[in-house]
Amino acid sequence: MFGIYLKRELSRRKKAALVIAMGLALGIALVITVNSVSAGMNQAQDKVLKSLYGLGTDMTVTKAQSAPKAGSSQGPSFKFGATSSSSSSQSSDRVNTQGGQVLASSLVTKVGSQKGVSAAVGALTLNVTKVDGSFTQGKAKSSTASGSSGSSQQGGPGGGGGTSSTGAPQVQGGGANFNVNSYSVAGIDVTNQTLGPLSTSKITTGKTFTTAQTNAKVAVVSKSYAKSKKYKVGSTFSISGTKFTVIGIATPNSSESTIDVYLPLKQAQTLGDSKNKVTTIYVKATDSKQISAVKTTIQKNISGTTVTTSADLASTVSGSLSTASNLATSVGKWLSIAVLIAAFLVAALLTSSAVSRRVREFGTLKALGWPSRKVTRQVVGESMVNGLIGGGLGIALGLAAAYAVTAISPKLTAQLGSTSGGGGGMGGGPGGGQGGPGQQASSNTLEIALNAPVSLTTIALAVGLAVTGGLIAGAMGGWRASRMRPADALRSVS
Amino acid sequence: MYKLTGVTKRYTRGKETVEALRGVDLTIADGDQLVIQGPTGGGKSTLLQMIGGLDRPSEGSVELDDVNLATISEAKLTRLRAEKIGIIFQSFNLIPTLTAQENVETALVPLGVKPAERRERAAEALTSVGLGDRLKHAPSELSGGQQQRVAIARALVKKPKVLLADEPTGNLDEGTRDDIMGLLEGLWHEYGLTFIMVTHDSSIARRAPRLATIKAGQITLTEQGGGQRQFAPQQGHGDQSYGGQQQYAQYGNQGY
Secondary structure (H helix, E strand, C coil), X not given: CHHHHHHHHHHHCHHHHHHHHHHHHHHHHHHHHHHHHHHHHHHHHHHHHHHHCCCCCCEEEEECCCCCCCCCCCCCCCHHHHHCCCCCCEEEEEEEEHHHCCEECHHHHHHHCCCCEEEEEEEEEEEEEEEEECCHHHHHHHHHHHHCCCCCCCCCCCCCCCCCCCCCCCCCCCCCCEEEEEEEEEEECCCCCCCCHHXXXXXXXXXXXXXXXXXXXXXXXXXXXHHHHCCCCCCEEEECCEEEEEEXXXXXXXXXXXXXXXXXXXXXXXXXXXXXXXXXXXXXXXXXXXXXXXXXXXXXXXXXXXEEEHHHHHHHEECHHHHHHHHHHHHHXXXXXXXXXXXXXXXXXXXXXXXXXXXXXXXXXXXXXXXXXXXXXXXXHHXXXXXXXXXXXXXXXXXXXXXXHXXXXXXXXXXXXXXXXXXCCCCCCCCCCCCCCCCHHHCEEEEEECCCCCCHHHHHHHHHHHHHHHHHHHHHHHHHHHHCCHHHHHCCCC | CEEEEEEEEEEEECCEEEEEEXXXXXXXXXXXXXXXXXXXXXXXXXXXHHHCCCCCCCEEEEEECCEECCCCCHHHHHHHHHHHEEEECXXXXXXCCCCXXXXXXXXXXXXXXXXXXXXXXHHHHHHHCCCCCCCCCCXXXXXXXXXHHHHHHHHHCCCCCEEEEECCCCCCCHHHHHHHHHHHHHHHHHHCCEEEEECCCHHHHHHXXXXXXXXXXXXXXXXXXXXXXXXXXXXXXXXXXXXXXXXXXXXXXXXX
């Protein structure tokens, strides 16, 4: 009878059952979505960190930050445009170390000899900004256009940034004939490639450096950079007049990597005018549980350095990823808890009121000699089924939402607390032409597509919630049903 | 046999206490028919609740075959209701989502009857009240008279000792009323039930062999003699036990 009664009750009162189930479904779907989105956030953060670190890297050592001196070479300056008034085509490479802070190479061995350090490798990261083209003509035209600003003619030849230029002398304005190309170069220790920038990538075409190529004019380029430049194994390119041959193409393990070109460390040091200097020392600890102890040791024994562990790095992640991550973990969590509580309450109240409307029905059953527990079991059974239907719907809804997030994969940007002196002006206008060339390239900004992976634990959680919701509602309804008296059967109101 | 002694029932509503029954004494012999009548709020339904074991008196005792319903445990009282007492209600009180047959089956559930037997007995009982062809119908698909027949089948399927009816014709039109009354009286005779009925209907009350009038919680008994069947033809009953369905099916075909 239990089964038949249950089936009849649910099929003949579909609407009521569906309202309860939908309420629960909404709450459960939200929990799944929030859960999977925050899992996606974590993944994204991991990706950011891994792209900066080798897989085996436990921490990095960089030069302790000092206050930027006035007049120090912060942004790159280009002399070629300013002095040459001729309109002939020119090209110039500006090479500077990332962050501008370097450590002596000797520190690498010193760090390597610290207690708890299993390996230490130095690397030099450079930013190369290449500017070529001619731009005197562009300047002349642009000033003519602003001169005649009174006329109705708009969108002069330059047509550049939307910010209306009010006649100020234009330097970076509409000059359409020059090209700014900025990329990053890492000089790596070819004798130990398991640690350091290249360890996050796999060589998919060609070969990596041999241990003998400590000062060879060869390069490994990242897949995306090779694609944009149409480089192949055997191609050549030059940086500041030095010609390099591409020997391998590296595909990053995670889709995000900040390095475009890898060179032997010595070559990079020559290019960057940083003989025996490195920007970062990559450190592997003997025991991953001892990382913070090793950090303390290094900081104590080698002054003037900053030791960053992945935990430290994680806290410096900012930008939309960080905002979204915070949103998902705090707002999302509370929102889903609130919705869940509301859903549980609604289910409980609806069940309870449904029981109240069935006073006579349950009273009659009791008058017929049904023990209270049989009546209660019926009510709890109905609620459980409602809860399970709600859970099923909720899981479907949640999966759909998570799938939608993954399908759309919104782009998030992550900025890592940069070591370069203060995040000063961001150069040119936002989104406008190529204003302020080269400046942004030095900050560690990554774009990450957000995924929302749904784990089995999340599903299990959802099922658990559905059962809980059903039980809460059932307990409420069952409690009411158990308190009904057989004499309620004689009530005339239905 | 019923023996009620000094039955008093008080209800407390807020700070007010209402005495629905005041020291009622009543004896009903097995197989007797008693009609209870009286003004609204006089205590009719309360008395029926005491007799049916649906509620307990505040004072006094309600004995059914020497078992005091006022003091036995809740579990025993529930069991007693399931075994011995069949009840019919004014608004039929069928479970709206169950079919006619399933509704009748609900009376056998607490007795632990096996599903197959339950279905069979429910079908038999429905056939005996003339609804053999309505087993799978939901209450909403049946007329008022038919619904009350389902309720009667539900009350009788367990072969109770006592049949209680709370205004069984209160929601029915006159033709159907006579129909149902005829059926009830036929069954009363048939099974030798103790039949206790509360009614508003003075035409039914007038013809009852024994009439109890309740006013302000106090009872007055009137013996009207007879014990004759008022609504049913006199022929075709007697030696048939549960097999006499045909006869009642016949009533079922009248009046609607």
